[in-house]
Amino acid sequence: xxxxxxxxxxxxxxxxxxxxxxxxxxxxxxxxxxxxxxxxxxxxxxxxxxxxxxxxxxxxxxxxxxxxxxxxxxxxxxxxxxxxxxxxxxxxxxxxxxxxxxxxxxxxxx
Amino acid sequence: xxxxxxxxxxxxxxxxxxxxxxxxxxxxxxxxxxxxxxxxxxxxxxxxxxxxxxxxxxxxxxxxxxxxxxxxxxxxxxxxxxxxxxxxxxxxxxxxxxxxxxxxxxxxxxxxxx
Numbered sequence: 001x002x003x004x005x006x007x008x009x010x011x012x013x014x015x016x017x018x019x020x021x022x023x024x025x026x027x028x029x030x031x032x033x034x035x036x037x038x039x040x041x042x043x044x045x046x047x048x049x050x051x052x053x054x055x056x057x058x059x060x061x062x063x064x065x066x067x068x069x070x071x072x073x074x075x076x077x078x079x080x081x082x083x084x085x086x087x088x089x090x091x092x093x094x095x096x097x098x099x100x101x102x103x104x105x106x107x108x109x110x
Numbered sequence: 111x112x113x114x115x116x117x118x119x120x121x122x123x124x125x126x127x128x129x130x131x132x133x134x135x136x137x138x139x140x141x142x143x144x145x146x147x148x149x150x151x152x153x154x155x156x157x158x159x160x161x162x163x164x165x166x167x168x169x170x171x172x173x174x175x176x177x178x179x180x181x182x183x184x185x186x187x188x189x190x191x192x193x194x195x196x197x198x199x200x201x202x203x204x205x206x207x208x209x210x211x212x213x214x215x216x217x218x219x220x221x222x223x224x
Contacts, residue, residue: 031210040216042114042203042215042217043155043201043214044214048210048211056210058211059211090155097143097160097205098157099145099212100157101147101154101157103153103154106153
């Protein structure tokens with residue numbers, strides 16, 4: 001039982017490049033989330049998926065798209081990366097009241 | 111809109127002593143949940159404790175307890191018998207009434223001294 005896994009752990013992009021951050025959970029949770037964490041701040045919600053087949057915008061969705069591929073996987077895509085998207089990205093899934101987080105992806109956009 | 115406030119950017123505590131981390135929240139909804147997460151220097155977010163707005167008793171999990179004062183809208187985390195491994199950033203968070211997302215405070219850095 002790996003919990004919530006994220007790939008890659010680190011990534012460096014040039015402005016304008018695209019990439020997809022992958023997230024998977026093996027806990028059979030319905031709800032999944034993508035957050036970003038900027039230095040000195042708490043996490044902010046980008047997108048979430050309450051169940052397979054549904055996605056909704058969070059607090060800071062601009063510049064991102066998501067796909068809930070199946071119950072296990074929830075990916076985050078940056079179509080044209082910008083330096084403002086340099087951050088640490090966390091995926092989470094929810095069981096009952098609690099969200100459990102993956103290890104994070106550190107993204108640097110030059 | 112919901113808001114979480116953590117006013118202590120950083121704290122020092124002596125090993126084996128207790129430390130209280132402050133968290134106040136603002137919501138007009140009667141149903142909400144409050145959480146504390148720990149983020150060590152390695153970066154992962156570790157769930158510590160949960161308190162529901164209708165829970166009658168304060169939540170406890172091992173050395174962690176949540177001092178929930180509903181009228182004052184505060185949900186302070188108490189860590190008893192601090193250990194060096196408790197050195198980390200601690201975040202307070204609140205679940206929205208639709209149960210779909212967490213709103214986080216800015217965090218408090220705790221440094222435990224030997």
